[in-house]
Amino acid sequence: QVQLVESGGGSVQPGGSLTLACVGSRWNLHHYAVAWFRQAPGKDREWVSCINNDDASMPFYADSVKGRFSISRDSAKNTVYLHMTNLKAEDTADYYCAAEFSSEVVRTRCSQEPHAGYFGFWGQGTQVTVSA
Numbered sequence: 001q002v003q004l005v006e007s008g009g010g011s012v013q014p015g016g017s018l019t020l021a022c023v024g025s026r027w028n029l030h031h032y033a034v035a036w037f038r039q040a041p042g043k044d045r046e047w048v049s050c051i052n053n054d055d056a057s058m059p060f061y062a063d064s065v066k067g068r069f070s071i072s073r074d075s076a077k078n079t080v081y082l083h084m085t086n087l088k089a090e091d092t093a094d095y096y097c098a099a100e101f102s103s104e105v106v107r108t109r110c111s112q113e114p115h116a117g118y119f120g121f122w123g124q125g126t127q128v129t130v131s132a
Contacts, residue, residue, distance in 0.1 A: 022097030
């Protein structure tokens with residue numbers, strides 16, 4: 001099964017940018033829908049974005065990050081990125097990538113604020129801190 005490793009977290013000032021990477025191994029991520037979730041201290045895990053594996057690689061975003069974050073795939077590197085711009089203090093959290101082997105059901109879920117339980121494969125997380 002696929003294994004996921006995130007990187008790219010760090011500390012940044014409000015208004016700054018970061019790009020997180022989720023590298024897959026053992027299996028090609030092209031077979032999976034991939035999502036990003038985040039969890040702030042004392043809060044539930046929150047869905048951030050999801051990208052399907054169809055020809056369009058349609059991306060979907062939570063309202064809280066729409067217009068600021070973008071998700072993309074690099075098939076050659078077996079990697080999914082989360083590009084984060086105009087970061088705010090409320091974006092501070094541990095960020096996790098998650099994957100689920102694609103199907104019609106998975107692709108539909110990816111587009112509808114998917115629950116964390118829909119994804120069977122997770123990385124270890126990377127921390128993002130936004131503060132002045």
